[in-house]
Amino acid sequence: MKIHEYQAKELFRAYQIPTPEGHVAFSLxxxxxxxxxxxxxxxxxxxxxxxxxxxxxGGIRVAxxxxxxxxxxxxxxxxxxxxxQTGPEGKIVGKVLIEKGLTIKHELYLSILxxxxxxxxxxxxxxxxxxxxxxxxxxxxxxxxxxxxNPLTGLQPYHCxxxxxxxxxxxxxLKQFMKLLDNLFTLFCAxxxxxxxxxxxxxxxxxxxxALDAKVEIDSSSLFRHTDIRDMQDESEMDxxxxxxxxxxxxxxxxxxxxxxxxxGAGLAMATMDIIKQAGAEPANFLDVGGGASAEMVEAGxxxxxxxxxxxxxxxxxxxxxxxxxxxxxxxxxxANAIGVNVPVVVRMEGTNAxxxxxxxxxxxxxxxxxxxxxxxxxxxxQIGR
Amino acid sequence: MSIFIxxxxxxxxxxxxxxxxQFHSRQCIAYGTHVVAGVTPGKGGLEMxxxxxxxxxxxxxxxxxxxxxxxxxxxxxxxxxIMEAAAAGVELIICITxxxxxxxxxxxxxxxxxxxxxxxxxxxxxxxTPGESKVGIMPGSIHLPGGPIGVxxxxxxxxYEVVDQLSKQSIGQTTCLGIGGDxxxxxxxxxxxAAFEADPETSGIVMVGExxxxxxxxxxxxxxxxxxxxxxxxxxxxxxxxxxxxxxxGAIVSGGSGTAQAKIAAFREHGIHVCENLGTIGxxxxxxx
Numbered sequence: 079m080k081i082h083e084y085q086a087k088e089l090f091r092a093y094q095i096p097t098p099e100g101h102v103a104f105s106l107x108x109x110x111x112x113x114x115x116x117x118x119x120x121x122x123x124x125x126x127x128x129x130x131x132x133x134x135x136g137g138i139r140v141a142x143x144x145x146x147x148x149x150x151x152x153x154x155x156x157x158x159x160x161x162x163q164t165g166p167e168g169k170i171v172g173k174v175l176i177e178k179g180l181t182i183k184h185e186l187y188l189s190i191l192x193x194x195x196x197x198x199x200x201x202x203x204x205x206x207x208x209x210x211x212x213x214x215x216x217x218x219x220x221x222x223x224x225x226x227x228n229p230l231t232g233l234q235p236y237h238c239x240x241x242x243x244x245x246x247x248x249x250x251x252l253k254q255f256m257k258l259l260d261n262l263f264t265l266f267c268a269x270x271x272x273x274x275x276x277x278x279x280x281x282x283x284x285x286x287x288x289a290l291d292a293k294v295e296i297d298s299s300s301l302f303r304h305t306d307i308r309d310m311q312d313e314s315e316m317d318x319x320x321x322x323x324x325x326x327x328x329x330x331x332x333x334x335x336x337x338x339x340x341x342x343g344a345g346l347a348m349a350t351m352d353i354i355k356q357a358g359a360e361p362a363n364f365l366d367v368g369g370g371a372s373a374e375m376v377e378a379g380x381x382x383x384x385x386x387x388x389x390x391x392x393x394x395x396x397x398x399x400x401x402x403x404x405x406x407x408x409x410x411x412x413x414a415n416a417i418g419v420n421v422p423v424v425v426r427m428e429g430t431n432a433x434x435x436x437x438x439x440x441x442x443x444x445x446x447x448x449x450x451x452x453x454x455x456x457x458x459x460x461q462i463g464r
Numbered sequence: 465m466s467i468f469i470x471x472x473x474x475x476x477x478x479x480x481x482x483x484x485x486q487f488h489s490r491q492c493i494a495y496g497t498h499v500v501a502g503v504t505p506g507k508g509g510l511e512m513x514x515x516x517x518x519x520x521x522x523x524x525x526x527x528x529x530x531x532x533x534x535x536x537x538x539x540x541x542x543x544x545x546i547m548e549a550a551a552a553g554v555e556l557i558i559c560i561t562x563x564x565x566x567x568x569x570x571x572x573x574x575x576x577x578x579x580x581x582x583x584x585x586x587x588x589x590x591x592x593t594p595g596e597s598k599v600g601i602m603p604g605s606i607h608l609p610g611g612p613i614g615v616x617x618x619x620x621x622x623x624y625e626v627v628d629q630l631s632k633q634s635i636g637q638t639t640c641l642g643i644g645g646d647x648x649x650x651x652x653x654x655x656x657x658a659a660f661e662a663d664p665e666t667s668g669i670v671m672v673g674e675x676x677x678x679x680x681x682x683x684x685x686x687x688x689x690x691x692x693x694x695x696x697x698x699x700x701x702x703x704x705x706x707x708x709x710x711x712x713x714g715a716i717v718s719g720g721s722g723t724a725q726a727k728i729a730a731f732r733e734h735g736i737h738v739c740e741n742l743g744t745i746g747x748x749x750x751x752x753x
Contacts, residue, residue, distance in 0.1 A: 270566070344710055452625070
């Protein structure tokens with residue numbers, strides 16, 4: 079789960095990680111109040127959206143007077159920010175962070191994340207701060223310092239020294255860095271983070287290390303023990319259909335195509351999307367109803383797919399294991415009767431009680447298209463989508 | 465022969481009195497699995513369908529000589545359950561639970577390195593040696609006993625699809641298992657490939673991967689070097705958008721890595737027979753095996 083920069087910086091402050099002084103604002107009036115509270119100029123206005131690359135897209139501006147600040151905040155609030163991280167549809171900016179400007183001497187990069195290949199925690203540091211780190215890793219790998227930490231023993235001073243000396247720090251700056259990394263690691267573990275990233279971590283002209291930016295992603299599976307984070311979820315950052323799906327316990331991701339599909343199990347759902355594409359149509363979504371889906375969940379899934387105006391046809395692909403085909407069939411009928419299905423629906427079911435499921439569907443009086451196998455299902459649904 | 469489980473497997477179920485645990489324990493018993501014990505803290509001394517229930521795994525193992533555990537406890541308590549089983553010396557631990565926090569799995573993985581137990585999963589359908597033993601939530605009836613093909617996958621229902629198509633082509637299976645859809649898991653593809661390679665009854669392997677991570681690429685390199693048996697590979701997620709988690713916590717393309725295209729390319733490069741269309745994987749396997 080992603081949170082905003084201003085929320086991440088609140089966490090940073092709680093863990094004694096230095097950040098610029100600043101306030102979040104949801105309106106122009108709030109922005110002006112925030113600026114007045116900060117008092118001195120220059121100040122920086124930063125768009126708060128769940129995407130990086132904001133600077134180049136016009137989402138970050140420096141203001142040297144209250145007039146400039148007002149103009150910058152007015153321009154950014156409500157703007158549609160578009161770059162390769164937001165996707166072609168862009169993101170509307172609904173809030174800005176107003177911060178005190180700093181005079182910067184150096185820009186560093188620092189992040190911590192789980193490393194699935196080694197089952198360890200990896201600290202990544204670089205003197206190439208303020209740039210796209212993946213690009214740096216590809217073009218100048220010698221600029222990347224990686225320090226692996228065993229999750230059982232945790233962070234040791236030598237890890238911090240390896241990173242700090244690797245960055246060429248010494249004296250008081252090294253001391254500040256070691257303290258900052260220690261605090262950042264504590265935050266990373268305390269909040270089950272999938273990523274904490276400071277890009278850039280700056281050294282100011284008066285030799286202070288400050289997190290100019292802050293990115294925190296938290297493991298969605300851990301939210302049961304972080305209720306404070308759950309409250310930070312910003313539904314305006316999500317597709318409304320995806321919000322609705324989440325409420326019903328469904329795994330739904332909206333895509334660009336015209337063939338809706340509902341599948342039990344994530345792997346089979348992905349493979350079903352691939353099959354739709356291979357048959358010459360485009361999937362409109364990913365929808366995994368899970369192994370233990372109820373008739374209510376099937377109905378909710380149906381409704382969500384039909385709410386997408388791009389959907390011209392639907393493929394239901396169920397391999398009955400825990401979810402029995404007869405239960406699914408009843409869910410489909412219940413949904414079809416409740417909402418009225420106005421697009422062709424191809425149903426393919428196999429596994430536990432498949433015969434019974436097919437019988438229920440065929441006797442329902444609904445005009446469903448029954449597919450004999452997966453290849454047949456793909457062909458039938460593609461005819462609709464082409 | 466088979467890998468990891470057979471007719472001598474003695475199963476205990478952690479979380480046997482929960483809704484899922486009870487349902488699937490009964491399914492396993494019906495398939496012929498020797499379910500010798502259940503563990504639910506606080507319910508020691510009771511029975512479930514004649515299966516004795518214990519308060520601790522240690523007690524269950526000591527009283528019943530269980531050598532395999534299947535875990536159904538909720539995500540918040542699953543790390544504890546896995547470590548309890550490993551501490552009690554259970555040889556094989558199969559964790560079905562979905563949604564265990566990644567930080568918990570990081571600790572478990574490093575702890576298991578100090579123990580002798582093998583963990584399969586979490587977030588997996590389990591393992592079945594058709595006709596002998598079923599430890600998991602897969603429908604037993606779609607499997608065809610007697611081999612000679614081994615199936616390993618990161619997914620649940622996708623594995624059933626593959627197995628069903630194999631059985632319909634009269635291609636039987638030695639053992640089928642899911643290693644789970646989480647980013648950090650116990651047993652990986654390479655462990656399973658090595659076991660299938662060493663199993664005299666297995667003459668070919670189907671490996672089903674998906675987007676996210678680099679486990680398939682590493683497995684492909686291992687196959688080229690160490691596996692003499694033919695391997696059919698399938699990868700799900702060609703149409704998955706980058707940066708989105710596709711249901712499974714581990715199924716995400718991030719920073720251009722973990723794509724289906726890269727995995728398929730690695731499969732081809734290392735001589736794996738790539739099936740491109742799931743709808744035809746049964747027929748495809750019939751031409752290879």
